[in-house]
Amino acid sequence: MLNAMTIDVEDWFHVSRFRKKIQVSEWPALESRVEQNVSRILKLLQEYDVKATFFVLAWVAEHCPGVVHAIQDYGHEIGTHGYGHQLIYEQTQEEFDEDLQKSVEILGDISGGKISLYRAPSFSINLKSLWAFKILKKSGIDIDSSFFPVKHDLYGGIQSPSEFFRVPVNGSGTIVECPLATVSMGNKNFPIAGGGYLRMFPLWMIEKGIRAINQSGRAAVIYFHPWELDELQPRVHAGAVDQFLHYNNIDQTEKKLHSLLQKFEFSTLSDVIASTKITKTWPRW
Numbered sequence: 001m002l003n004a005m006t007i008d009v010e011d012w013f014h015v016s017r018f019r020k021k022i023q024v025s026e027w028p029a030l031e032s033r034v035e036q037n038v039s040r041i042l043k044l045l046q047e048y049d050v051k052a053t054f055f056v057l058a059w060v061a062e063h064c065p066g067v068v069h070a071i072q073d074y075g076h077e078i079g080t081h082g083y084g085h086q087l088i089y090e091q092t093q094e095e096f097d098e099d100l101q102k103s104v105e106i107l108g109d110i111s112g113g114k115i116s117l118y119r120a121p122s123f124s125i126n127l128k129s130l131w132a133f134k135i136l137k138k139s140g141i142d143i144d145s146s147f148f149p150v151k152h153d154l155y156g157g158i159q160s161p162s163e164f165f166r167v168p169v170n171g172s173g174t175i176v177e178c179p180l181a182t183v184s185m186g187n188k189n190f191p192i193a194g195g196g197y198l199r200m201f202p203l204w205m206i207e208k209g210i211r212a213i214n215q216s217g218r219a220a221v222i223y224f225h226p227w228e229l230d231e232l233q234p235r236v237h238a239g240a241v242d243q244f245l246h247y248n249n250i251d252q253t254e255k256k257l258h259s260l261l262q263k264f265e266f267s268t269l270s271d272v273i274a275s276t277k278i279t280k281t282w283p284r285w
């Protein structure tokens with residue numbers, strides 16, 4: 001069964017966890033490591049002949065367009081991760097509209113194609129920011145992968161379906177939503193999808209989770225970031241919990257990805273959607 005491999009392309013200083021420590025105005029002066037980290041990922045995926053969806057932060061594309069070209073040269077799919085990595089529920093609708101529009105234009109210009117896939121910074125579409133869908137549709141987005149139906153300090157708290165579903169956007173069709181992989185136990189969802197969970201949980205647990213998802217007829221959507229393979233990134237002093245969550249097991253990420261790429265079938269979100277029968281619609285507005 002085909003699963004989706006997705007990468008959120010951003011630098012170590014863009015992460016929401018450090019947003020109160022590093023100001024946006026400081027970004028241009030910080031050491032960029034995203035290009036070399038993306039190169040590593042492209043080689044890794046090539047080894048297994050796997051295509052993936054790269055949600056590129058348009059700020060990165062603007063400062064380093066070669067990253068977008070390299071991803072395209074290897075035949076992968078480009079989506080947008082927005083421009084300035086601001087959490088949706090911390091923005092007004094106008095601010096989100098402007099950020100998204102800018103990202104679609106920059107990535108469209110650099111890639112030479114239409115941008116129709118989106119992932120919110122830190123999965124920040126929640127029950128209070130469902131208005132984001134009408135803005136996404138207006139900007140030409142048809143596929144979204146921003147729902148993470150789990151409990152977390154930055155995201156989640158949403159009781160959406162855990163399989164792919166359609167979000168109706170008043171009068172202008174639907175957006176296909178591809179939630180990040182979760183395993184349900186009792187009436188709770190547990191994340192096994194990647195990022196910090198990929199680094200924290202033992203491989204057997206992650207593999208068991210993906211197998212359980214596939215056995216229930218669903219595709220697993222996996223994600224990670226280029227900085228999660230980078231042991232040499234500059235250290236941010238942000239308090240013990242945030243530091244643990246950001247740096248924990250960074251030296252294990254690549255090894256674990258090798259194992260998943262060997263054992264499961266992966267492709268782009270578009271490929272996975274093409275092989276998926278989507279029956280659910282949510283929410284009923």
Ligand SMILES: [Zn+2]
Nearest residue numbers: 008010121122
């Ligand atoms: Zn991000």
